Amino acid sequence: MRMQASHHGIFRHIAQFHPQLTAFRRDLHAHPELGFEEVRTASRVAEALKLTRVDEIHTGIARTGVVAVIRGRRHDSGRSIALRADMDALPMREENDFAWRSGKPGLMHGCGHDGHTTMLLGAARYLAETRRFNGTAYLIFQPGEEGFAGAKAMIDDGLFERFPADAVYAMHNWPHLSAGQVGVSPGPMMAAADRIEITVNGKGGHGAHPHLAVDPVLVAAHIITAAQSLVSRNVSPFDQAVVSICAMQGGDVGAMSVIPRQAKLVGTVRSFRPQVQDMIEERLARLVESVAVGLGASATLDYQRIYPATVNTPREAQFAADVAASLVGEDHVVRNLPPSMGAEDFAFMLQVKPGAYLRIGQGRDGGDPGCFLHSSRYDFNDDILPLGSALFASLVEQAMPLSPLDEENR
Numbered sequence: 001m002r003m004q005a006s007h008h009g010i011f012r013h014i015a016q017f018h019p020q021l022t023a024f025r026r027d028l029h030a031h032p033e034l035g036f037e038e039v040r041t042a043s044r045v046a047e048a049l050k051l052t053r054v055d056e057i058h059t060g061i062a063r064t065g066v067v068a069v070i071r072g073r074r075h076d077s078g079r080s081i082a083l084r085a086d087m088d089a090l091p092m093r094e095e096n097d098f099a100w101r102s103g104k105p106g107l108m109h110g111c112g113h114d115g116h117t118t119m120l121l122g123a124a125r126y127l128a129e130t131r132r133f134n135g136t137a138y139l140i141f142q143p144g145e146e147g148f149a150g151a152k153a154m155i156d157d158g159l160f161e162r163f164p165a166d167a168v169y170a171m172h173n174w175p176h177l178s179a180g181q182v183g184v185s186p187g188p189m190m191a192a193a194d195r196i197e198i199t200v201n202g203k204g205g206h207g208a209h210p211h212l213a214v215d216p217v218l219v220a221a222h223i224i225t226a227a228q229s230l231v232s233r234n235v236s237p238f239d240q241a242v243v244s245i246c247a248m249q250g251g252d253v254g255a256m257s258v259i260p261r262q263a264k265l266v267g268t269v270r271s272f273r274p275q276v277q278d279m280i281e282e283r284l285a286r287l288v289e290s291v292a293v294g295l296g297a298s299a300t301l302d303y304q305r306i307y308p309a310t311v312n313t314p315r316e317a318q319f320a321a322d323v324a325a326s327l328v329g330e331d332h333v334v335r336n337l338p339p340s341m342g343a344e345d346f347a348f349m350l351q352v353k354p355g356a357y358l359r360i361g362q363g364r365d366g367g368d369p370g371c372f373l374h375s376s377r378y379d380f381n382d383d384i385l386p387l388g389s390a391l392f393a394s395l396v397e398q399a400m401p402l403s404p405l406d407e408e409n410r
Helices: 005-015 018-030 039-052 113-130 150-156 216-227 229-234 274-294 314-328 346-352 382-399 404-408
Strands: 056-061 065-071 080-086 136-142 167-178 187-190 192-201 241-250 262-271 298-307 310-312 355-363
Touching (some): 039 113, 065 113, 080 113, 080 382, 113 136, 113 167, 136 150, 167 314, 167 346, 187 355, 192 216, 229 241, 274 298, 310 314, 310 355, 314 355
Parallel strands (some): 080 136
Antiparallel strands (some): 056 065, 065 136, 192 298
């Protein structure tokens, strides 16, 4: 993996304990835990942090969250930087057959959070051993990213009052970028994720006599079709949004001639700007009601805003890209990575603090991305562990540099 000559030192330092990082990551993979249930994971993280001799270890934040504090060789700058990694797994069955596959049926690290946690631990070890910065580093090991809003829970539990960072950074592996590449962009990186549930109430009856009933399945079908016009005819081509109806429930598949009384639709809305989000919620509510009334039924919309959009602040995004370029070279940094319509609860941290969310490539040799995130055959690429750790650590060192005199006197 290519590294800039001026930063070979940090990479070589971390590469010395690459085997230990790999073993730790695979142990986490074999023992996945869901959001707010990461008891073993948090314990292993705290144990590893203790061995690295960080200055402080705080546990039990938002139930299973962990924060480590590392002070630089000097810390009279008054500056502080936070780094965040997520720890939780997914409720899905793994179909891999390697030795470190999940030992828990129905649970799997299918998104690489085991790798993110390990990369941050690698950075903790390096920073605690070298302390080549002037300030304080806060390392946040967060529970419950996968749908549990663990970032918000940590904030609500006083995260930034106790650890008042000037800026916060996180990264996520990205199989469609080659190993050794880093992607970041000022502005939106991930979309807001909203959950919609539409309940259609009609009048049950016999399928042979539909004129005596009000068919909620038919009404639901019209709503599904009409909802597709929300983006194509209401959202500017210069904006991006998605409305997807992903599930429908109505009637009994064993009762072929029974028109049910009720049908339900469940789906998601994705967008980047609050104005677009507000418009879709308002117009979808009107569409649902109007279509139902026009067909003799009634319908209600339950619109839940789950995660806000993940939006990088421009200065911190540029800084993170510059740090990445200092490690892997400018030609390996994608500075305007297209945003994803997926969602990420790091968004809550970026609503409180300036910062940036990065993508670290983990595609295999020859450009093979392997399996994408949330695949039952996904696995984190252990080859990128040293780079991820070096990138985390370099954000701290370059945001809070020692003076040349301090460097000479070390």
